[in-house]
Amino acid sequence: xxxxxKVEERDTYIYNLKPxxxxxxxxxxxxxxxxxGANEIEEKKKKSAIFIFLNQFNDFMIWVLMGAAVxxxxxxxxxxxxxxxxxxxxxxxxxFIQEYRTxxxxxxxxxxxxxxxxxxxxxxxxxxxxxxxxxDDIIVLESGxxxxxxxxxxxxxxxxxxxxxxxxxxxxxxxxxxxxSVKRSVAAGAVNTLxxxxxxxxxxxxxxxxxxxxxTEMGKIADMLQSVEEKQTPLQxxxxxxxKIMVYACLLACIVVxxxxxLKGEEIYIMFLTGVSLAVxxxxxxxxxxxxxxxxxxxxxxxxxxxxxxxxxxxxxxxCTNVICSDxxxxxxxxxxxxxxxxxxxxxxxxxxxxxxxxxxxTMNGRRLHVEASEVLxxxxxxAVSCSNSSISSPKxxxxxxxxxxxxxxxxxxxxxxxxxxxxxxxxxxxxLKNDIDIKYQRVGEIPFDSDRKRMSVVVKxxxxxxxxxxxxxxxxxxxxxxxxxxxxxxxISPLIKKSILSSNDKMAQKALRVLCVAYKKLEQLPSxxxxxxxxxxxxxxxxAGMIDPPREEVKEAVNICKIAGIKPVMITxxxxxxxxAIANDLKLMDKSSKVLTGKELDEISDGTLNKIAxxxxxxARVTPKHKLRIVKAYKENDCIVAMTxxxxxxxxxxxxxxxxxxxxxxxxxxTKEASAMVLLDDNFATIVAAVEEGRIIYDNIRKxxxxxxxxNLGEVLTMFLASLIGYSTPLLPIQILWVNLVTxxxxxxxxxxxxxxxxxxxxxPRGKDESIxxxxxxxxxxxxxxxxxxxxxxxxxxxxxxxGSLEKARTMAFATLVMSQLIHxxxxxxxxxTIFEINFFKNIYLIFAVITSICMLCIxxxxxxxxxxxxxxxxxxxxxxxxxxxxxxxxxxxxxxxYIKPAKK
Ligand code: ATP
Numbered sequence: 001x002x003x004x005x006k007v008e009e010r011d012t013y014i015y016n017l018k019p020x021x022x023x024x025x026x027x028x029x030x031x032x033x034x035x036x037g038a039n040e041i042e043e044k045k046k047k048s049a050i051f052i053f054l055n056q057f058n059d060f061m062i063w064v065l066m067g068a069a070v071x072x073x074x075x076x077x078x079x080x081x082x083x084x085x086x087x088x089x090x091x092x093x094x095x096f097i098q099e100y101r102t103x104x105x106x107x108x109x110x111x112x113x114x115x116x117x118x119x120x121x122x123x124x125x126x127x128x129x130x131x132x133x134x135x136d137d138i139i140v141l142e143s144g145x146x147x148x149x150x151x152x153x154x155x156x157x158x159x160x161x162x163x164x165x166x167x168x169x170x171x172x173x174x175x176x177x178x179x180x181s182v183k184r185s186v187a188a189g190a191v192n193t194l195x196x197x198x199x200x201x202x203x204x205x206x207x208x209x210x211x212x213x214x215x216t217e218m219g220k221i222a223d224m225l226q227s228v229e230e231k232q233t234p235l236q237x238x239x240x241x242x243x244k245i246m247v248y249a250c251l252l253a254c255i256v257v258x259x260x261x262x263l264k265g266e267e268i269y270i271m272f273l274t275g276v277s278l279a280v281x282x283x284x285x286x287x288x289x290x291x292x293x294x295x296x297x298x299x300x301x302x303x304x305x306x307x308x309x310x311x312x313x314x315x316x317x318x319x320c321t322n323v324i325c326s327d328x329x330x331x332x333x334x335x336x337x338x339x340x341x342x343x344x345x346x347x348x349x350x351x352x353x354x355x356x357x358x359x360x361x362x363t364m365n366g367r368r369l370h371v372e373a374s375e376v377l378x379x380x381x382x383x384a385v386s387c388s389n390s391s392i393s394s395p396k397x398x399x400x401x402x403x404x405x406x407x408x409x410x411x412x413x414x415x416x417x418x419x420x421x422x423x424x425x426x427x428x429x430x431x432x433l434k435n436d437i438d439i440k441y442q443r444v445g446e447i448p449f450d451s452d453r454k455r456m457s458v459v460v461k462x463x464x465x466x467x468x469x470x471x472x473x474x475x476x477x478x479x480x481x482x483x484x485x486x487x488x489x490x491x492x493i494s495p496l497i498k499k500s501i502l503s504s505n506d507k508m509a510q511k512a513l514r515v516l517c518v519a520y521k522k523l524e525q526l527p528s529x530x531x532x533x534x535x536x537x538x539x540x541x542x543x544x545a546g547m548i549d550p551p552r553e554e555v556k557e558a559v560n561i562c563k564i565a566g567i568k569p570v571m572i573t574x575x576x577x578x579x580x581x582a583i584a585n586d587l588k589l590m591d592k593s594s595k596v597l598t599g600k601e602l603d604e605i606s607d608g609t610l611n612k613i614a615x616x617x618x619x620x621a622r623v624t625p626k627h628k629l630r631i632v633k634a635y636k637e638n639d640c641i642v643a644m645t646x647x648x649x650x651x652x653x654x655x656x657x658x659x660x661x662x663x664x665x666x667x668x669x670x671x672t673k674e675a676s677a678m679v680l681l682d683d684n685f686a687t688i689v690a691a692v693e694e695g696r697i698i699y700d701n702i703r704k705x706x707x708x709x710x711x712x713n714l715g716e717v718l719t720m721f722l723a724s725l726i727g728y729s730t731p732l733l734p735i736q737i738l739w740v741n742l743v744t745x746x747x748x749x750x751x752x753x754x755x756x757x758x759x760x761x762x763x764x765x766p767r768g769k770d771e772s773i774x775x776x777x778x779x780x781x782x783x784x785x786x787x788x789x790x791x792x793x794x795x796x797x798x799x800x801x802x803x804x805g806s807l808e809k810a811r812t813m814a815f816a817t818l819v820m821s822q823l824i825h826x827x828x829x830x831x832x833x834x835t836i837f838e839i840n841f842f843k844n845i846y847l848i849f850a851v852i853t854s855i856c857m858l859c860i861x862x863x864x865x866x867x868x869x870x871x872x873x874x875x876x877x878x879x880x881x882x883x884x885x886x887x888x889x890x891x892x893x894x895x896x897x898x899x900y901i902k903p904a905k906k
Contacts, residue, residue: 023120023138032134039133039149039212041219052099056092068276068734075269079870080735087738094746098289102296115670117148120206125415135209142204143450144649144669147194150216151207153177157446158203158530165197166217172201199671201649203448204389235316235702235773236291243287250282253717260724270734274720277734280741282717284709291702294753298698306681307691308665314677317659318695322566322766323640324688325631325658328573328583329514330418330667331645331685332555337422337547340513343504344543345376345486353429356392356411356421360429371430376485378430380542383469384518385427385437387458389446390416392424392434417449419516422547423471441467445530451574451648452624455517457536459527466523468535473576474505474517474544475622481519484541493541505544509578512586513546551586558686559587566765567692568640569685570618572628577621584619594618602627611637625650632657641769643688645680646672662688697757699767700832705752706773707782708829712744712822714786719793719818729807731797731814733872736861740815743857744822747850751826755844758831776832785825785895792887793818812862812873813880819858821888823851828892 024032047055056062065088073081115130118140125140130148133139139151141159153159153175160172178192194200194207196216213219258275262268295316299309309315329335336356342349349369353360362369362377371377392412412428414421424434441460449456455472470477478501483492493501508515519539527535562569569589573580577598584590596619602610607630614634620627625648632654635642644658647668652675655661663676664683673679680687716737723731732740767775774782797814801807826847831839842848861871868874876884 022123024134024136025122029121029132029134029137032136033132036134036215037213038131040131042214047103049096049100052103053092053096056095056099057088062088062091064276065280065738068273071269072273077269080273083735083870084738087742090742095289098293098750102292105296105300115146115148115673117145133209133212135212137209139207139209140204141194141200141207142669143200143202143448144647144671145200146670146674147196147198147200147207149196149209149212150218151194151209153192153194153205153207156203156205158448159200159205160202161194162199162201163195165199166195175205177205199649202450234313235699236288238773239287239291239706243284247283250279250713250717253282253721254279257720257724257730261730264724266730270730273734274730274737277737277741278717278720280738282713284713284745287706287709290705290709290749290753293750294698294701294705297754298694298701301697302678302691302694303681305690305694306665306684306687307694308679308681309677309691310673310679311677314660315695315698317641317677317769318643318692319699320641320766320769320771321643321660321692321695323568323570323635323642324562324685324692325570325572325628325635325642325644326685326688327645327647327664328571328575328580329549330647330664330683331680332571332587332589333549333551333583335418335549335667335683337418337514337549339422339426339545339547341508341511341546342377342380342426342543343501343508343546344380345374346500348504349377351426351429353425356414356425358392358412358425358428360425362430371432374487376487376542378432379485379520380518380545381427381430381432382437382441383520383542384423384471384516384545385432385434386441386443386460387456387469387471387518388416388420388423388434390414390420390424392421392428418549419514419547423516423545426545441469444526447530447532447535451650452626454574455536459523459530459535461526464522466526468521468523468539470519470536470539471516473574473622474501474515475576477517477519477539478502480537480539481517481541482538485520490540501541501544505576506578508544508546509576510582511546511548512579512582513548514575514579515544515546517544518542549583551583552684552686554684554686556587558689559589561689561693561762565689565692565762567689568615568618570620570631570635572620572623572631572644574623575621577619580619580621590618596621599623599627602630607634610634614638625654628654629657639769641766643678643692645685645688646676648672693757693762696761696764696766700757700761701753701755703773703778703832704755704829705749707778707785707832708752708822708826709745709749711782711785711825712789714782715789715793715822716740716818718786718790719814722790722794723797728798728801731794732811732818735871736811736815736873739857739861739871740818740822743819743854744826747853748823748826748847751844751847751850752829754846755830758833760833778832781832785828788891788895789818789821789825792821792891796884796887806874808872808874812876813884815871815873816858816862816876816880816884817887819854820884821891823854824888824892826851828895 065084069081069084069088072084116127117130117133118125118127119133120138120140133149138154139148141147147161154177156176159175161175162172174191175194176191196218254275257278258271261271261274295312298315299312302309326332338354339351342351347364350363351360352363362371371381392414412425427434427437441462443458444461444466445459447457449472453472454476455470457468457470460467460469478498481493483490484497505515519541521539559569571580571584571589577596581590581596593616595613595617597617599620599622602620602623610630611634614631615638620631625646628644628646628651632642632644636659641659643660643662644654645662645664646652646655647664649669649671652671655663655672655675660678661676662678662680663672665679665681666683668679678691719731720737723729793814796817797810800813801810804810827839827841830844830847861867862873863875
């Protein structure tokens with residue numbers, strides 16, 4: 001349960017049908033969920049653990065190995081058959097552990113991303129998972145929400161729903177409650193019915209749930225919706241293609257080795273097994289699995305840093321991001337607003353107090369003011385408070401009312417839009433409590449706020465009749481003002497007065513204040529419908545309220561990191577140009593050459609012009625969601641990889657268009673969350689930068705183990721290939737090759753996948769979108785290292801064969817050299833920019849553990865007498881190990897020393 005809010009029993013408007021707004025009790029809801037089940041569309045069966053395990057053996061190379069085991073058994077080579085079987089099972093177990101963990105963490109992620117809904121339970125508004133909704137629950141819906149279950153509307157304010165998911169009709173339909181007698185019929189397309197999965201595109205309302213889960217209209221078409229396949233990331237796709245090419249290349253090399261061996265007179269059975277083992281060892285069949293593990297582990301790390309990834313490909317794209325377009329309010333700033341200044345009665349009044357503390361005074365030129373003494377100021381506060389849908393309550397649960405006279409600083413708990421909360425706190429400072437104001441002015445109608453109109457108004461009923469109260473951005477309201485209320489009465493707004501209001505607005509904005517204009521008008525009678533043009537015209541100006549929303553401290557650092565990391569931070573805000581500039585300067589987001597564009601200016605320029613200047617623009621102010629789409633497109637036209645944030649329902653198209661659509665976990669709507677690739681659980685810009693860093697780390701790590709796996713596999717194939725070409729006996733036996741593969745390919749590669757980053761990861765510029773995974777000399781490194789591993793192993797083999805005359809000894813030495821040179825190489829793979837001497841050896845503890853385990857497995861095959869006969873090995877002495885370490889370590893030493901002559905850093 002995220003929040004609780006006492007429901008206002010009076011909070012019913014024109015369409016009130018006297019429903020029970022206290023909702024279900026928790027006990028009743030618990031009972032019902034047992035009867036009706038969770039509000040979920042039944043998913044197709046999840047993969048069971050057994051299925052995942054058995055699936056490990058559903059692989060072409062494993063079948064080949066199984067065939068080899070059967071042939072070995074038929075040939076009477078029981079030990080070989082058993083060892084191959086053991087290797088198949090060990091491989092299966094390791095694959096299973098990887099895949100099972102990945103599946104589980106992906107499931108956990110899906111659970112986290114599960115939608116929530118505002119419902120009324122026990123008389124309080126609670127935020128609960130949508131799956132816990134039961135029939136007869138009362139749900140609260142607003143623009144951007146996805147309807148959680150089939151429901152009947154009981155209250156609505158300009159409510160519209162997009163039902164295209166069910167009807168294919170993309171134009172939103174108006175929804176309103178009708179007679180209670182027909183309340184329980186869910187006729188398709190009914191005006192009072194909301195269907196599970198459809199989207200509220202405007203207005204707000206309350207509805208009563210009539211059916212949940214598979215009983216809903218959506219449940220009936222669920223099968224159709226579940227056919228969506230989970231997509232691979234571009235890198236996974238590319239690696240799969242590469243894997244296929246490598247399979248053919250390796251198979252060719254294996255056939256050459258096998259045929260040459262047979263032609264040289266080696267036993268057919270041995271050469272067949274050698275070919276099979278080599279193919280198994282050479283083909284990096286574990287690569288896709290390790291990429292997936294690395295991506296999912298990265299996703300977990302991102303989650304710890306408050307970034308919830310919804311689409312796996314985003315992890316890769318994050319690393320290439322070079323433009324981050326961010327909303328201002330709540331993402332760059334704290335979204336905790338406090339009114340600091342009021343312009344009213346042609347005077348500027350200062351308001352003291354910080355944050356959501358209700359303590360504060362009103363002063364003018366240093367003199368304390370009593371709000372009640374000024375009729376205009378008093379009405380301004382009442383209008384502002386009445387025009388808010390948010391609520392504040394005392395932090396002490398026991399007392400519902402906040403005492404008016406307090407001396408100690410105490411922040412209240414709040415629910416709703418911070419802009420409105422700031423107005424409620426302002427009212428509280430003046431003794432204008434929301435509860436009292438709502439009794440004095442009973443709300444009978446509302447034209448909701450939206451980011452295009454940038455204002456909202458209510459129709460209220462009081463002793464003297466009906467009034468309209470309006471609050472909103474001055475620029476969008478000024479033309480609707482006809483007069484001004486001052487202490488000397490109501491007078492028409494002359495050009496001079498208009499100039500003075502606009503200039504006061506600008507002055508406040510330059511101080512980084514968000515400014516809201518408050519106005520009203522008296523109505524002769526209750527309007528028959530909430531007609532915007534009729535209601536929001538000829539208004540009387542009451543004043544301006546300027547509120548501060550401080551920039552988030554951590555964002556300053558994040559903006560700085562962006563600049564160093566070659567990422568352009570861009571502010572996109574619905575706020576006033578001057579407010580935006582003041583905040584941008586505070587965050588050092590702009591430099592001398594940075595441009596600022598307003599929504600109006602954007603409307604005046606063509607897409608072509610925007611494309612040309614976009615790279616110089618750092619702030620877009622007074623924009624509407626539709627501008628965001630143009631802005632994303634402009635950066636994409638400049639070949640940028642764009643991350644774009646959004647929260648409102650109308651932001652969804654821009655979020656979808658962006659390379660990385662980012663939504664807000666706290667304030668975002670369901671629609672933007674669903675359209676986004678990443679959700680910021682803390683709504684914080686700094687989290688995007690942290691996610692970009694993680695994206696870079698993951699990509700680096702994928703390069704690291706690709707480098708490792710491919711150079712090692714190349715080393716193994718070349719060793720066997722070269723030996724067969726120069727006419728010697730095979731340096732390694734089939735079982736030894738399989739063991740090398742098991743010992744070196746598994747744990748060390750996975751440990752590289754979770755390697756801590758280089759310290760300078762955010763000092764580099766982003767990589768190019770279409771950059772090959774083998775770019776920046778990675779292919780050369782792989783080939784050179786593969787060749788060197790082969791040369792060392794063959795040298796050790798030949799030297800020992802010559803000196804000892806024992807093929808078994810020479811093979812054991814080659815076997816150990818091949819493993820040891822790979823285990824030393826794995827440390828080199830930890831950085832492409834730093835030598836083995838510069839990286840902190842102990843930073844990746846998993847790698848140390850993996851290498852020790854691999855060495856133990858090597859020693860088991862060499863020293864355990866019963867296994868010596870299986871692996872055809874002999875015990876090695878200290879001198880042998882010095883030789884092995886010399887050959888495996890020497891190359892590493894030479895390569896790393898050459899970096900000093902030609903530095904490795906790019
Ligand atoms: P950003 O895009 O930086 O997050 P924002 O989303 O808060 O900014 P909008 O919500 O579109 O921007 O607000 C734009 C303007 O609308 C504000 O500058 C303010 O004048 C006005 N405004 C904001 N909230 C309300 C509200 N609840 N009622 C009336 N007017 C509002």
